[in-house]
Amino acid sequence: MTRERATGRETFYDCVYAFVRGVPAGRVVTYGQVALELGSPAAARAVGYALHFLPGDSDVPWWRVVNAGGGISLRGRGEAAEAQRRLLEGEGVAFGREGAIDLRRYRWIPPGPG
Numbered sequence: 482m483t484r485e486r487a488t489g490r491e492t493f494y495d496c497v498y499a500f501v502r503g504v505p506a507g508r509v510v511t512y513g514q515v516a517l518e519l520g521s522p523a524a525a526r527a528v529g530y531a532l533h534f535l536p537g538d539s540d541v542p543w544w545r546v547v548n549a550g551g552g553i554s555l556r557g558r559g560e561a562a563e564a565q566r567r568l569l570e571g572e573g574v575a576f577g578r579e580g581a582i583d584l585r586r587y588r589w590i591p592p593g594p595g
Contacts, residue, residue: 493521497531500591504545507572508589509582511549518591529554544568545589551582 491499496519504510516524532543544565548554555562566576574587 494531497528498541501541504589509545509547509587510589513549551584
């Protein structure tokens with residue numbers, strides 16, 4: 482996918498946002514899962530960049546994207562990491578003692594074709 486908007490084509494970031502908007506409350510996906518679903522299995526880091534650059538008033542539920550271990554991956558942790566945890570817990574997602582989410586329980590798998 483091109484990053485060029487002038488052609489009217491969706492950018493990779495647009496595709497990330499559309500996919501993440503489809504993740505239901507109380508469920509999570511991983512950065513790598515989003516990349517794989519979008520046909521770019523090596524682009525997990527780009528998914529993170531896309532979410533990092535969301536405007537503050539975005540409707541994309543960025544907090545539903547976690548790392549491959551079910552953890553929160555915000556640099557420096559701090560308030561943003563705490564906000565992500567609060568948002569997920571508010572949706573009923575539980576964290577284990579080590580601070581990770583049980584992906585077998587909470588991972589969202591989008592419905593397949595047909």
